[in-house]
Amino acid sequence: MTLCDIPNGRFDTWKTGLPKSVRVLILTASFGEGHNAAARGLQMAFEEREWLSISSKAHIVDICALAYPRLNKIIRWAYLKAINHMPKFWKRVFDRFDAGMEKWLKCLSGVEVCLKREIDAFGPDAVVSTFPFYNQMIDRLYATPDKVPFKRFIVVTDSICINSIWARGTCDFFIVPNRPTLEALKVHGVPMSSILDLGFPVSLKFANCQIPRNTPPPWHILYMPGGPWNKIEENVRQLSTLPNVELTLAAGKDVAMLASLNRLIAQISSPATVIGWVEDMPERLLRQHLVIGKAGGAIVQETIAAGCPMIVSQVVPGQEEGNVSLILQQGVGAVAEEPEQLKALLLRAMQNEGALWRTWKSNLLAIQRPLAAQTIARFVLGRLNTKA
Secondary structure (H helix, E strand, O other), rough: OHHHHHHOOOOOOOOOOOOOOOEEEEEEEOOHHHHHHHHHHHHHHOOOOOOOEEEEEEEEEEEHHHHHHHHHHHHHHHHHHHHHHHHHHHHHHHHHHHHHHHHHHHHHHHHHHHHHHHHHHOOOEEEEEEEHHHHHHHHHHHHHHHOOOOOOEEEEOOOOOOHHHHHOOOOOOOEOOHHHHHHHHHHHOHHHHEEEEEEOOOOOOOHHHHHHHOOOOOOOEEEEOOEEEEEHHHHHHHOOOOOEEEEEOOOOOOOHHHHHHHHHHHOOOOOEEEEEOOOHHHHHHHHHOEEEEEEOOOHHHHHHHHOOOOEEOOOOOOHHHHHHHHHHHHEEEEEOOOHHHHHHHHHHHHHHHHHHHHHHHHHHHHOOOOHHHHHHHHHHHHOOOOOO
């Protein structure tokens, strides 16, 4: 199956012969927000009633958290500490996974058991994985691929520099967020006929809530801090001195970060707005002129969907290097990992009536696909009526 088989990205015969009720199991893991963001975007698309005339139930489950709840929390804590404070150490761990994930999987028998229990209880027609190693586990749960009672899909959430784990295990189709990632997956041995470039499944709110963005100034800038506190503090101080800027600082679910940012803003008497976890991030991104933050898979793809240029202030070695490559190759933003470099780049983007920013913006509008989740859902449902 290639893109040539999908005229204008539509699947006009996708409903032919489908059962009245379709069940889709979406597998994710909380090691990087990109996996969960993709899972939520897909669930929204599968259960959207405006274009579905059949009953489609999509169930998201984090098997790792379900099988080992306490251990999963500890590993997630260690993962966040490593990427923010020990990036070189994390790079070595990432490379170890790339070289020999199979050895690690043998230690996760509880995940396998839990996965089989979820499959048996839900009875899916399709299993869609937004995290890489589940298909290898499914291979071990069934004697041969023809014994698997559902179709399998992988939605790759990384870009360009992808871990070879994504390519391992049996899968009917691999869905990638962009053409460069399709080429990268081919290098790992996946046949072209099994790879589709359908985009990253961001929330459909990016398509449903297109809010006109006023021409700057004032510049609406969203900073999503990460990394060592001394660097975050200096970034905020530098950003607070920029002219004609309305600055928002987003702490997300990090309560300690939220408190620290509020104290810093009060200390330097900045008019910046500090926010925690919010449900309307798509709408907020659509109102921004620039986003500054870590090159995570979710935020990079969401800024693309929102048509909002991004300046990367932190790069986690390994899985995020490809996201940076995507931003630079497509000309939709830049990298500035040092505070002084960040301020200088922002001033340059604002010069000449925002000429550099307008270039980034124009390039974004050419590649954004806010309806990717719906496109992927249509494709998955369409394949359930075929033997291919």
